[in-house]
Amino acid sequence: MLGLSKLICTTVLLTCTAFVYSVELNIDDKDSICAAAKIVSDGMWNYYEGFKPGGTVGMFASPNYWWNAGEAFGGFVDYFTYCDSDNKTLEKWIYDGMYHQAGENYNYIPSNQSLTEGNDDQGVWGMAIMEAVERNFTDPQSHSWLEMAQAIFNTMNARWDTAHCGGGLRWQIFTWNSGYNYKNAISNGCLFHMAARLARYTGNESAYVPTAERVWDWMESINFLTEETNGNLRIYDGAEVEENCTSVTDLRWSYTYGVFMSGCAYLYNVTGDETWKTRSYEVVEAAINYFFENKIMLEKTCQPSGNCNNDQRSFRCLFSRCLGLTMKLIPEFENEIRPSLEASAKGAAQSCSGGSDGVTCGEDWSANGWDNKYGLGEQMSALEVMLALIVEEPLSVKTGGTNRSNFAAGTDTEDTENKNKLKIQGKDRAGAGVLTAIVLLILLGGGIWMIF
Numbered sequence: 505m506l507g508l509s510k511l512i513c514t515t516v517l518l519t520c521t522a523f524v525y526s527v528e529l530n531i532d533d534k535d536s537i538c539a540a541a542k543i544v545s546d547g548m549w550n551y552y553e554g555f556k557p558g559g560t561v562g563m564f565a566s567p568n569y570w571w572n573a574g575e576a577f578g579g580f581v582d583y584f585t586y587c588d589s590d591n592k593t594l595e596k597w598i599y600d601g602m603y604h605q606a607g608e609n610y611n612y613i614p615s616n617q618s619l620t621e622g623n624d625d626q627g628v629w630g631m632a633i634m635e636a637v638e639r640n641f642t643d644p645q646s647h648s649w650l651e652m653a654q655a656i657f658n659t660m661n662a663r664w665d666t667a668h669c670g671g672g673l674r675w676q677i678f679t680w681n682s683g684y685n686y687k688n689a690i691s692n693g694c695l696f697h698m699a700a701r702l703a704r705y706t707g708n709e710s711a712y713v714p715t716a717e718r719v720w721d722w723m724e725s726i727n728f729l730t731e732e733t734n735g736n737l738r739i740y741d742g743a744e745v746e747e748n749c750t751s752v753t754d755l756r757w758s759y760t761y762g763v764f765m766s767g768c769a770y771l772y773n774v775t776g777d778e779t780w781k782t783r784s785y786e787v788v789e790a791a792i793n794y795f796f797e798n799k800i801m802l803e804k805t806c807q808p809s810g811n812c813n814n815d816q817r818s819f820r821c822l823f824s825r826c827l828g829l830t831m832k833l834i835p836e837f838e839n840e841i842r843p844s845l846e847a848s849a850k851g852a853a854q855s856c857s858g859g860s861d862g863v864t865c866g867e868d869w870s871a872n873g874w875d876n877k878y879g880l881g882e883q884m885s886a887l888e889v890m891l892a893l894i895v896e897e898p899l900s901v902k903t904g905g906t907n908r909s910n911f912a913a914g915t916d917t918e919d920t921e922n923k924n925k926l927k928i929q930g931k932d933r934a935g936a937g938v939l940t941a942i943v944l945l946i947l948l949g950g951g952i953w954m955i956f
């Protein structure tokens with residue numbers, strides 16, 4: 505529903521540009537939240553490539569990468585579930601997009617993306633697929649979303665690398681991508697988060713909780729996650745393996761805090777272990793202190809200086825989703841979280857007053873109106889901060905979710921081995937070396953041929 509100004513503007517047809525449109529939002533009314541969310545998510549579909557001739561299903565216009573699509577589909581699943589679950593057209597768009605990107609082995613390592621996909625990218629798609637699992641989103645025939653989430657978890661977990669830094673996932677999956685020699689908090693946070701959600705969803709603690717514990721302990725041991733002298737918890741960005749992760753990059757990102765706080769909340773819910781509740785609270789507190797000003801959410805490390813890149817401008821969508829899930833799973837935290845989400849959602853809605861449609865969302869939610877910034881990241885962040893206000897309880901097998909599981913998904917490669925020649929992971933690391941050698945030989949061969 506558009507604001508009154510738009511109504512006046514369209515009826516009177518005078519000095520329209522002088523009026524400020526915006527998305528109307530009443531935070532106490534679910535219908536109003538859904539109406540606002542519809543406008544904002546329709547804005548996301550404007551960037552979708554899947555409808556365009558020659559466009560790829562499941563992908564969004566450049567400069568958005570594959571991983572941004574993973575962020576988008578998680579938000580779409582929630583929007584569909586909370587607001588428009590009878591809409592078969594929307595269901596099909598979401599289903600087609602998510603399923604098309606599953607990759608040849610149904611583990612979200614599509615060969616098309618081998619030049620861009622890192623562990624964090626696979627993990628963010630994993631978060632979208634978990635959203636589908638926990639929201640009972642229509643399962644494909646070939647593989648349930650749960651089986652695909654398990655495959656994502658297993659393939660990520662198999663890349664755990666003890667050769668440097670005493671453990672941890674590298675940022676990148678493939679040796680040829682820059683960032684392969686970096687271990688970072690978000691990649692490991694995604695593994696932690698997937699482990700926690702799968703533990704709670706399946707109820708099979710022994711399959712997943714040990715991994716979550718291993719990641720958390722490693723994050724502490726390597727000082728990626730520390731307690732500052734003022735008692736605040738701090739999560740760093742990452743470090744280079746050449747230095748054995750001794751020199752830690754001090755940058756904080758909202759989505760990293762998000763995946764850890766909600767991961768802890770899932771673990772607390774399934775195990776009942778108070779340690780996880782305490783840890784979740786520590787991350788919540790640290791996040792509320794750093795990523796909000798006057799209760800308005802901001803990507804503090806880059807936004808005030810106007811330096812957020814396209815990726816960073818989208819982080820708040822995952823952060824918002826995780827804040828919502830956390831307060832749903834641990835209702836005692838709601839008093840701490842909800843007021844900040846509400847103020848931020850209001851700020852976001854009034855920022856959605858730009859562009860030629862008058863409802864394009866901006867980046868700075870504390871600015872009065874639109875700040876002239878726009879993009880998929882801005883739309884997704886605004887969508888998810890609104891949806892977090894009406895977050896629903898995630899299903900689990902115990903509460904009626906489907907139980908079509910495969911705890912070994914992604915580890916049994918015999919039937920899929922030949923379908924994806926570029927798949928390089930964990931135990932196949934030696935294979936990556938061989939492949940690099942072959943590429944080098946071809947290049948050298950080409951060079952020699954040119955000399956002759």
Ligand SMILES: *[C@@H]1O[C@H](CO)[C@@H](O)[C@H](O)[C@H]1NC(C)=O
Nearest residue numbers: 542545546588591592593594
């Ligand atoms: C289904 O959702 C899409 C996306 O929001 C919208 O364009 C379409 O009009 C909806 N269809 C119905 C029948 O509501």
Ligand SMILES: *[C@@H]1O[C@H](CO)[C@@H](O)[C@H](O)[C@H]1NC(C)=O
Nearest residue numbers: 560561604605606607614616
């Ligand atoms: C891979 O790329 C081709 C060519 O652009 C495209 O047709 C196909 O849909 C892509 N597949 C995926 C899973 O993105």
Ligand SMILES: *[C@@H]1O[C@H](CO)[C@@H](O)[C@H](O)[C@H]1NC(C)=O
Nearest residue numbers: 668669670671725726748749
């Ligand atoms: C690298 O760091 C790990 C974890 O802190 C430590 O166990 C290991 O001894 C270190 N290796 C070297 C060569 O310093």
Ligand SMILES: *[C@@H]1O[C@H](CO)[C@@H](O)[C@H](O)[C@H]1NC(C)=O
Nearest residue numbers: 706708709710711712911912
């Ligand atoms: C739990 O997961 C393990 C694999 O870690 C599997 O072998 C076992 O069958 C699972 N248990 C149940 C009850 O599904």
Ligand SMILES: *[C@@H]1O[C@H](CO)[C@@H](O)[C@H](O)[C@H]1NC(C)=O
Nearest residue numbers: 772773774775776833897903
């Ligand atoms: C976990 O969540 C369920 C509902 O999904 C709730 O009934 C239960 O009390 C929660 N457990 C804990 C330890 O909070």
Ligand SMILES: *[C@@H]1O[C@H](CO)[C@@H](O)[C@H](O)[C@H]1NC(C)=O
Nearest residue numbers: 706707901902903907908909
């Ligand atoms: C889910 O299925 C497995 C076997 O595949 C079974 O062991 C487990 O008890 C089931 N879980 C529930 C909660 O029904």
Ligand SMILES: *[C@@H]1O[C@H](CO)[C@@H](O)[C@H](O)[C@H]1NC(C)=O
Nearest residue numbers: 640641642899903904905906
């Ligand atoms: C999940 O979806 C199926 C198929 O639409 C439906 O039969 C089932 O009742 C749903 N389960 C829950 C818990 O909503």
